[in-house]
Amino acid sequence: MKIIDMKCVKGFMQLAQDSVDKGWHEMNGGNLSYRMTEAEAANVKKECKKPTSDWMEIGGSVPKLGGQFFIVTGTTRFIRNVTRDPANAFGITEIDATGTKYRIWWGLEDGGRPTSEFAPHLRCHEIRMEKTDGANRVIYHCHPPAVIALTFILPLTDKAFTRTLWSAMTECPVIFPEGVGVVKWMVPGKDDIARATQKLMATYNCAIWAHHGVFCAGATFDKAFGLMETVVKSADIALKVMSTGKKVRQTITTDDIKKIAKDFKLTLNEKFL
Ligand code: 13P
Ligand code: ZN
Secondary structure (H helix, E strand, O other): OOHHHOHHHHHHHHHHHHHHHHOOOOOOOOEEEEEOOHHHHHHHHHHHOOOOOOOEEOOOOOHHHOOOEEEEEEOOOOHHHOOOOHHHHEEEEEEOOOOOEEEEEEEOOOOOOEOOOHHHHHHHHHHHHHHOOOOOOEEEEEOOHHHHHHOOOOOOOHHHHHHHHHHHOOOHHHHOOOOOEEEOOOOOOOHHHHHHHHHHOOOOOEEEEOOOEEEEEEOOHHHHHHHHHHHHHHHHHHHHHHHHOOOOOOOOOHHHHHHHHHHHOOOOOHHHO
């Protein structure tokens, strides 16, 4: 099957377009990656016959991902061009057996390279793969204004963000019962921020980067996008309420959150109750 006709490639492009439509991607802001199944990787090898690059350094080490194939957006390439010019905007890469190098099989034309956040993506893939018995395949990063704005006014703690988001929209504890994690401001694209995010992703499907953006994980493109959409919407509501400057008369209380958990049979993260 042609690369562009593969279901996972179509899902990748759909998420990119939906996210651009949401206004979460200025310029080259944000990036997306997907861990292919063995059958999908086999199709890439059959269709492309040989890699188009030599092995190159990842800038971090992800030994558990050795031999895996990833679809990934290109650094400096615009997410809005994922659907317009696929082979230029993203590509398919293979990780070597040691988990320290990658090579390109398809796309990333005109000298393209994977996102500068490849190390955080791969480290998040590694931990989410482990924690979900291989179910999680998508890591998605974007720059949504409401969440970034909140990082200027809330304490940069997992608890402050989780409680604010859980209390702003009733469905939130259902969608992310484990809560969300927060990474203090750090230089992006480096292994330090990758490690800090990986640590949070051992518990959470969502990590917020102060003054920068959000990383979400999911088993499918729909799930990763849906989680991002929920976090962003809840942050938007919280921010709008705060921006009125009015006294908050009522909110979703801890007791209310516990009632939701009981009814929906959720295991909420006890740390935040
Ligand atoms: P890339 O263009 O390298 O993907 O960087 C965009 C970004 O969002 C950095 O955090
Ligand atoms: Zn970013």
